[in-house]
Amino acid sequence: MTRDTRSSSAGSMNAPLTLKRVETRGDRKAFVDFAWEVYRDDPHWIPPLKSEVHGLLDPKVNPWFEHGRLEAWLALRGDRVVGRVTAQVDDLVQQHMQPGTGQWGMFEATEPEAAAALIAKAEEWLRDQGMTRALGPISISIWDEPGLLIEGFEESPMVMMGHHRPEYRGWIEGAGYAKAKDLHTFSLDIRIDMIPVIERLIKAGEKSDRIVIRDVDKSNFDKEAAIILNILNDAWSDNWGFIPLTDAEIAFGAKKLKPIIVEDLVKIAELDGRPVAFMLTIPDVNEMIADLDGRLFPFGWAKLLWRLRDPKTKRVRVPLMGVVKELQGGRVASQLAFMMIEFTRRVCVDKYGINFGEFGWVLEDNQGMMSIAQLPGAETNHTYRVYEKAL
DSSP: OOOOGGGSOHHHHTSOEEEEEOOSHHHHHHHHHHHHHHHTTOTTOOOOOHHHHHHHTOTTTOGGGGTEEEEEEEEEETTEEEEEEEEEEEHHHHHHTOTTEEEEEEEEESSHHHHHHHHHHHHHHHHHTTOOEEEEOEESSTTSEESEEEEOTTSOOOTTOOOOOTTHHHHHHHTTOEEEEEEEEEEEETTSOOOHHHHHHHHHHHHOSSEEEEEOOGGGHHHHHHHHHHHHHHHTTTSTTOOOOOHHHHHHHHHHHGGGOOGGGEEEEEETTEEEEEEEEEEOHHHHHTTTTTOOTTTHHHHHHHHHHSOOOSEEEEEEEEEOGGGTTSHHHHHHHHHHHHHHHHIIIIITOOOEEEEEEEETTOHHHHHHHSOTTOEEEEEEEEEEEEO
16 A cells, blocks of 8 residues: 555645656556555545556557557646556557547546646647557556546446546546547346347257357467457457557457457357357456555465366456457347357356346447347446547
8 A cells, every 4th residue: 555645744735746767667656556645545446456457557558559649747746645646648549540549648647736737748749659549547458457547437347348436537628638449348137048039049049050159268378369369359349449469468458368369258159160159257356456555466366367267256356358349239139149158147046057148348339239238127337438529
């Protein structure tokens, strides 16, 4: 836990606000640790693993830096950190979204003046890079933690999703930002059976000799991960905000995912012997790390490894799902999706005793995925907003 910066002297509290570019190891530590100050009284915030946050920002670790560049700043009130932000330009965003689109993220602040100054500094840097539009918060890519939580503060986020202070919305909109897109997650009691029309679709698929729904093979995980992420690159290619994962990012993602993969919770669908769809379901790792306070050492690593040996959690999450583009919009795509959902549901309930799941995030205007996500009993439990502003 970081020191109690709120006990700083009155002189520090009344000091002028300054911004400092993150350059040194100490700056980076202060940048990462600041989140513990922001959320220390929030019962729904789950401390991330600090090593993961440092890795996200490290060009030697994160292959995103092969096609992106980033700057980060701290807001200081005297010697007390009161805010942080990054600004980033991604060459793949220029190619696949809109040229001139820059992004900012990893935004946290404890006061509105710091928030305004940090956003303005991020915009200034983006303009200097030739950007004409800002999207945020995106921390640091669409594959990390996109969007600001605007609904669902009363529930702790599941693994790979963010949690924010309610006042951030007003501070960001006060800086001239408007909604670009909303992202939803859905909570579901997975003990509820499918409606009859979907059950019939699933049973027909089970009888088909063209369709195979199989578990992922963790002993050959690099190959399996490449299959999954290549399907993802194809399936999501027309979605708003889509940025393809590079080969290096696929390998990096596979390495990070492997420890939390449970083989019979990850499904690959084959049609006529060819992989055409997948569904990734993972235990809620946030439940496993909530008491580690972000630290793997000296004892957190041993605790996490032990828990991963038998990863039974109260909830599971489906962060990624996809069907190849050539099948989208047709009956087979829906059939494969619902078969994977149903087969996973049975394993969760019957084998692991897990009763609740989360699906998403899902873009608000992705009608195909929205219709799948809105299963019987499903409710929107979190909404995240990506904002935009012309520079």
